[in-house]
Amino acid sequence: xxxxxxxxxxxxxxxxxxxxxxxxxxxxxxxxxxxxxxxxxxxxxxxxxxxxxxxxxxxxxxxxxxxxxxxxxxxxxxxxxxxxxxxxxxxxxxxxxxxxxxxxxxxxxxxxxxxxxxxxxxxxxxxxxxxxxxxxxxxxxxxxxxxxxxxxxxxxxxxxxxxxxxxxxxxxxxxxxxxxxxxxxxxxxxxxxxxxxxxxxxxxxxxxxxxxxxxxxxxxxxxxxxxxxxxxxxxxxxxxxxxxxxxxxxxxxxxxxxxxxxxxxxxxxxxxxxxxxxxxxxxxxxxxxxxxxxxxx
Numbered sequence: 643x644x645x646x647x648x649x650x651x652x653x654x655x656x657x658x659x660x661x662x663x664x665x666x667x668x669x670x671x672x673x674x675x676x677x678x679x680x681x682x683x684x685x686x687x688x689x690x691x692x693x694x695x696x697x698x699x700x701x702x703x704x705x706x707x708x709x710x711x712x713x714x715x716x717x718x719x720x721x722x723x724x725x726x727x728x729x730x731x732x733x734x735x736x737x738x739x740x741x742x743x744x745x746x747x748x749x750x751x752x753x754x755x756x757x758x759x760x761x762x763x764x765x766x767x768x769x770x771x772x773x774x775x776x777x778x779x780x781x782x783x784x785x786x787x788x789x790x791x792x793x794x795x796x797x798x799x800x801x802x803x804x805x806x807x808x809x810x811x812x813x814x815x816x817x818x819x820x821x822x823x824x825x826x827x828x829x830x831x832x833x834x835x836x837x838x839x840x841x842x843x844x845x846x847x848x849x850x851x852x853x854x855x856x857x858x859x860x861x862x863x864x865x866x867x868x869x870x871x872x873x874x875x876x877x878x879x880x881x882x883x884x885x886x887x888x889x890x891x892x893x894x895x896x897x898x899x900x901x902x903x904x905x906x907x908x909x910x911x912x913x914x915x916x917x918x919x920x921x922x923x924x925x926x927x928x929x930x931x932x933x934x935x936x937x938x939x
Contacts, residue, residue, distance in 0.1 A: 645717060647681050648710045650674060651689065655707045658697045732761035733921045738775040738787040741837070741844065742868050743909055744768040746887035747788055747803065747933070754932040759924060769867045773841045779914045785922050790843035791908040800910040801926070803933055806885040808847060808904035811871075812897055813878045819897040826855035826903050833862035833880040835871050844907055848883045851904045872896050885909075 653663040654674070664671040682689050689703035699707060735755075739748055748766065755762050767784060775787035776798050787793075793800050810829070812818050818828065829852070836845050836859075852859045862880040865871035868888055875882050876895035885907055889898055911929055913922055 736765040738767040742887040745890040787912040799915040810899040834859040835880040835882040838864040
């Protein structure tokens with residue numbers, strides 16, 4: 643039995659007329675009648691009762707019509723699914739996010755994909771430092787990464803999403819909480835809360851800023867993520883210099899202040915350069931049109 647036999651049968655069943663069914667199928671009526679008889683012989687049942695005046699489905703024919711509709715619909719769904727996969731419009735994309743990018747950019751990326759690629763699901767891997775994301779891109783555990791530059795290795799391709807200034811986070815009762823303009827030199831002698839991990843791009847940027855201001859920061863505490871870091875700041879255990887996107891995580895007892903000379907960190911989307919997945923390309927195209935233009939404006 644072939645799919646065309648099911649389509650021929652459905653045409654006859656829906657019209658109850660071999661002539662009209664043959665017209666719909668753009669074939670000769672004798673050939674259609676012969677094919678239906680072959681189908682009945684193969685199944686070992688009578689699908690239609692035929693008289694000179696009418697054609698009607700038998701009970702077996704009515705059951706077979708329901709099943710034929712189901713099978714043909716499943717085939718159409720499969721064909722559509724295959725085409726959507728090939729076009730990069732269906733599947734699962736695994737995205738890594740570094741630090742505060744999970745708060746500032748994850749919602750925007752998720753909304754863009756839901757709007758423009760509704761057949762694509764996103765699997766989130768949060769709080770991953772840049773080296774860890776690059777490693778997972780190389781092993782295939784991630785499809786895309788939202789990370790802080792630099793991303794080392796010629797096999798990693800990147801597109802800048804945003805250049806973020808570094809800002810100051812202090813407790814609400816800290817003297818600097820009410821200072822209108824704060825510079826890095828004002829942080830001399832303060833206890834700092836840093837991100838845990840030797841590969842933090844933000845830590846490196848903060849250290850450079852302090853050294854340019856003429857001092858080495860006192861590392862009082864370390865935190866595994868921004869939420870814990872800000873909680874330590876709120877508890878008065880130190881100050882922190884963080885990307886501006888940390889404002890997306892408001893916490894009672896923490897005040898954010900602009901820094902006049904702290905520098906910035908660059909946030910980018912990254913992928914393995916030789917990844918030829920249509921899905922990855924489609925997601926990158928969405929980011930290109932919805933997020934990346936913000937950097938150029």
